[in-house]
Amino acid sequence: MTWEILTIIGTIAFALSGVIVAMEEDYDLMGVYILGLVTAFGGGAIRNLLVGLPISALWEQGHLFTIALIVMTIAFFFPKLWVTKWMKWGLIFDALGLAAFAIQGALYATSMGHSLSAIIVAAMLTGTGGGMIRDVLAGRKPIFLRNEIYIVWAMLAGIVIGLELVTGTVGIMILFVVIVVLRMLSVYMRWSLPHRTLSQ
């Protein structure tokens, strides 16, 4: 039940994130739907692919498709409900999606009996995969390669779950909240990682 809610939150959040990018790029109605669906379901598709689940398991999530379509339709036709504040809401939703899908990816890989390093990679790919496809299709530099701490939080979810530092519903919920908060803090506090440029 808890997990179901997390999945729904993540799907809605990433769908809205795709809608926002599509509207910024002046796509038409179909472009908005496509980019929203790709963002919402792309991470799960990549995760299924990489951890060895059939990708076709996606199609069993009929209710998630329906929810995503409803949310995207509302967002497209009634932008005044939320556009003026989207910067703020967009970041929060994106953080929710990142946390939910990173944890999901790590749990899937764990249940498949993979090694710690594989669990970490699965968490990173699931949490960031949808956004990666979205940005590549829109011709943008992928958000997880930009200079703000992003994928580290997905990695952290993988480490915590892979080492079984948290278990059970309550532990996972706490982990989820912690990752969302860390992501938001890294935006507002402008945390960044070391760089090293090749000067030639």
Add this chain to the structure above:
Amino acid sequence: MTWEILTIIGTIAFALSGVIVAMEEDYDLMGVYILGLVTAFGGGAIRNLLVGLPISALWEQGHLFTIALIVMTIAFFFPKLWVTKWMKWGLIFDALGLAAFAIQGALYATSMGHSLSAIIVAAMLTGTGGGMIRDVLAGRKPIFLRNEIYIVWAMLAGIVIGLELVTGTVGIMILFVVIVVLRMLSVYMRWSLPHRTLSQ
């Protein structure tokens, strides 16, 4: 038999579409072949992946590889046969490929027992997948995200087949022709879908 012919038409059409883009971008001989093959077979690969068929089924299509290679070689070495008119032929072939692969994707998903929404998504991805990979590799904005009605016709194929509005060879052939005509009309009549830009 009918279906076999449709597949061959679609493969040739998308192979030529990749060749045209590669020549526009001044790629060398290998680049032309690669982009042509990716466009011709990419949509089927994505469809197989997403509906749960083994992607390796692609390799059983040896005769399609051969046909695509012959067509691309002719197009590369004898451009004067067709280049002056390619805008017109390119659009028609592209529409043929879109219709053939969208219908294929929908039929595959139907035969796997998926839900209506999954059938529609499969039609959209199969019809547009090859062109999407082509455009991303060539550094272009994917055609299905541009402001002309394109993916809607793939979607329509999915709806019609998913609802079993047509069945049998004759029904499918009629659907195929209707989709090609609608796509061509949407180009020549400049049909477009509603937009909504975020003004910030």
Add this chain to the structure above:
Amino acid sequence: MTWEILTIIGTIAFALSGVIVAMEEDYDLMGVYILGLVTAFGGGAIRNLLVGLPISALWEQGHLFTIALIVMTIAFFFPKLWVTKWMKWGLIFDALGLAAFAIQGALYATSMGHSLSAIIVAAMLTGTGGGMIRDVLAGRKPIFLRNEIYIVWAMLAGIVIGLELVTGTVGIMILFVVIVVLRMLSVYMRWSLPHRTLSQ
């Protein structure tokens, strides 16, 4: 044993190639790791996908992940060890990776009983897949579509192995060296393939 060494060389080479691109684009520490891992393991993932092996087989390569992470960490924190000469080393390593993975892809496809044309395509995709994903994510034109002979050497590996012109460890090692030398020669001698531009 020989093969194991080739795989390790290829993985290290492509990991370093991703690191170099990431540093050129001024990515942060995580961006460097991501692009390195994607380049090192992307080709194998695409090969597994296309020849019908489970992609999750990747996770059984735990020691390769560890090796790649160590090499990337050294390259990031001690760039002075190698940066001044990277142009030279980068090209050699890239050629080593191309040769190793192209041969691997061809051998896998052969062992699956695929046709000659499928073996050639598998060699091309495995040899160039990692670099393709790297370049798309970094917003660059894929190296295998640029105007220098590159993918032809992967194709050659596929042809030689598909026709069983070489067999056994010694034969494969000789093929490996020949492909590396041909790739390096094509860079230094500026070999190129025919072009044909559409002038409109």
